[in-house]
Amino acid sequence: GEDVEQSLFLSVREGDSSVINCTYTDSSSTYLYWYKQEPGAGLQLLTYIFSNMDMKQDQRLTVLLNKKDKHLSLRIADTQTGDSAIYFCAEGMDSSYKLIFGSGTRLLVRP
Amino acid sequence: NAGVMQNPRHLVRRRGQEARLRCSPMKGHSHVYWYRQLPEEGLKFMVYLQKENIIDESGMPKERFSAEFPKEGPSILRIQQVVRGDSAAYFCASSRGQGDEQFFGPGTRLTVL
Numbered sequence: 001g002e003d004v005e006q007s008l009f010l011s012v013r014e015g016d017s018s019v020i021n022c023t024y025t026d027s028s029s030t031y032l033y034w035y036k037q038e039p040g041a042g043l044q045l046l047t048y049i050f051s052n053m054d055m056k057q058d059q060r061l062t063v064l065l066n067k068k069d070k071h072l073s074l075r076i077a078d079t080q081t082g083d084s085a086i087y088f089c090a091e092g093m094d095s096s097y098k099l100i101f102g103s104g105t106r107l108l109v110r111p
Numbered sequence: 112n113a114g115v116m117q118n119p120r121h122l123v124r125r126r127g128q129e130a131r132l133r134c135s136p137m138k139g140h141s142h143v144y145w146y147r148q149l150p151e152e153g154l155k156f157m158v159y160l161q162k163e164n165i166i167d168e169s170g171m172p173k174e175r176f177s178a179e180f181p182k183e184g185p186s187i188l189r190i191q192q193v194v195r196g197d198s199a200a201y202f203c204a205s206s207r208g209q210g211d212e213q214f215f216g217p218g219t220r221l222t223v224l
Contacts, residue, residue, distance in 0.1 A: 035215075042217045
């Protein structure tokens, strides 16, 4: 079945690192995505990783994928107050249009 | 280069009324997707359309919901005889081709009283 799970809430201090975790169940997923949703706004694609990779780094963002455990994480280095938002992980299949989303993790960055 | 546009941003309806949600895709995009986000949940796929065609409506309730993407004009998601359980955020996304990156609009937040 298709199911993506995330913890609901994370609070960190400004300047610290944030790690947001996600587990998925469909082993045939080809792409795994991280989206950011700011209040009142749509979803913004932050980064994605192919299922044949185990790590991807993009400036302050690091994505780790453990395919054996079906576990995905997003690490944000030097977290800023502007990073406060809801973060969604999503899985997709090759050439498929259907994205399966988790319920989102609300990140609160304290000054 | 405008992104995906949705209107209205907020919509309030009484039970039994109709709700019409509009989505204008990004320029050059002919593929449109509608998702629904219930409170405290992730987005759930509803329907995928190309110009004048419904490709996949497997995520859309069979009753009361319909979607269209005419040759001219925006895509419309129509909900007839709304009920309280329809209260949600409805997001539209568009892409250049099937399987390409989907760009999301800001959503329409529907409240049914």
